[in-house]
Amino acid sequence: MQISIFTVDAFTNCPFSGNPAAVCLLESELNEDLHQNIAAEMNLSETAFIRKLNPSDSFSKSSCFGLRWFTPTNEVPLCGHATLASAAVLFQIKENSNSVLTFKTLSGDLYARQAGDHIVLDMPLYPTTAEDSQQVKELVKTALGDIRTQDIRYAPATKKLLVRLSDIYERSVLEKLKVDPQAVLLAEKTGKVKGLIITLKRSVSEKAGKYDFYCRYFAPWNGIPEDPVTGSAYTVLGSYWSEQLGKTEMFARQCSQRGGDLRISVRGDGRVDIAGQVVIVLKGNLTI
Template sequence: MKIPIFTVDAFTDEPFRGNPAAVCLLEDELEEGWHQKIAMEMKLSETAFIRKLHPTDNFTKSSRFGLRWFTPTNEVRLCGHATLASAAVLFRNKKNVNSSLTFVTLSGELNARQAGGQIILDLPLYSAYPQDLQEVEELVKVAVGNINVQDVRYSPDTKKLLVRLSDTYERSDLEKLNVNSQELLQTETARKVEGLIVTLKGKAGGKLESHDFYSRYFAPWNGVSEDPVTGSAHAVLSSYWSEQLGKEEMCAFQCSARGGELKISLRDDGRVDIGGQAVLVLEGSLTI
């Protein structure tokens, strides 16, 4: 069995930046165990599997598809960058004729549309609530050391812990953080937290900076030490920073080694549009 497979760098307009995702196009049903085996082989933060919902569907003409995401260790409920990568493969490689695509996922129906050079994702918006620092003090200490923390929030829907650094710090301070993913795993064993966001207020409006906030994201509980650019984390960050900044339109940058930019627009229906660019860097077939 041969499966068309692509590697797409998401949330960037440059090859080998942003967040790489593998995208598999399934012409036929795949035996359940193979999804995880393929994701382990790809060794990327996510491998996406696009499947037809009906036998007569077509990757060029149909507008609705099933979509699943797997890390090297497990299936996840939401992945923004692999959704963007999936839409990019359908729009640009398969020349899909529709202006908007709908993906049926574990997080419900997600829409993706083209807007100029960007692809806009319609994602759920998740709230993060005040978290007693004492309950997560050891985990926060492992993540940021002696850096001053201004706020700690928890998103129960996503099991993500948001740690905001003091506004006195600069982007370079966030970039220099050396986070030990194994220590995170050893510190948080109850799996209340399955993703750690470290974020910092940006300097939007300045001469050299144009981002409302910065972040880094760590998810060793899902087999991802540090994710380069994370759409699902921004489904939490968008809610938090909109409240903090009083803005519904924002530009964010994830400060991993690869880096990536996200355009954010909160919607009236309680969801969020997250836009970014994508670059196809590899195309081939997988034989199983």
């Protein structure tokens, strides 16, 4: 059995930066356990599986597909960068001519369209609620040490904890932060956190800076020590920072070692547009 597979660096215009995702095109149904086995073999933060919804569908002509995402250890309900990568494979490799692609996922329908040299994802927007700092005190202390926080929020729909660093800090503090993912995993006692967002507002000294805010993301609960660029995190960050900054159009930087840029457009219908660039770095076939 041969499966077409691609590696795509998402949220970047330079190879070997951004967030790499594997994308598999499934011509027919795949045995359930093979999804996880392939994702473990690829050993990237996410492997995406695009499947035809009907036997007569075409990757070049159809506009609606099924989409699932797997980390090396488990399936996840939402992934942004692997959705961006999936759309890139269909638009750029399969030359799909539809103006909008629809993906049927565990998080409902997601949409992708081309906009110049970017691909725009239409995704749900998830609000946050204030979090009792005492409940997550050990987790935050383990992740940040003595670094001061300004706000702590929780997004129940995504099980992501958002920790905002104090506005006194520069971007370099976030970039240099050393987080031990395994220690964070052990320090989470509530059982409700599956992802840790650490975010920071652009400092006053960056008046001419192009970014509105920065973040890093850790998900050892899903086998991902640090995710290089995390589209799903911005379904939460978009909601939070739009409220904090009073803006609906924002530009963000994820400050991992690989790094990536995202354009965020918060809409009034409970959705958010997340745009990024992609580089396809590998084309091949899996033999099973």
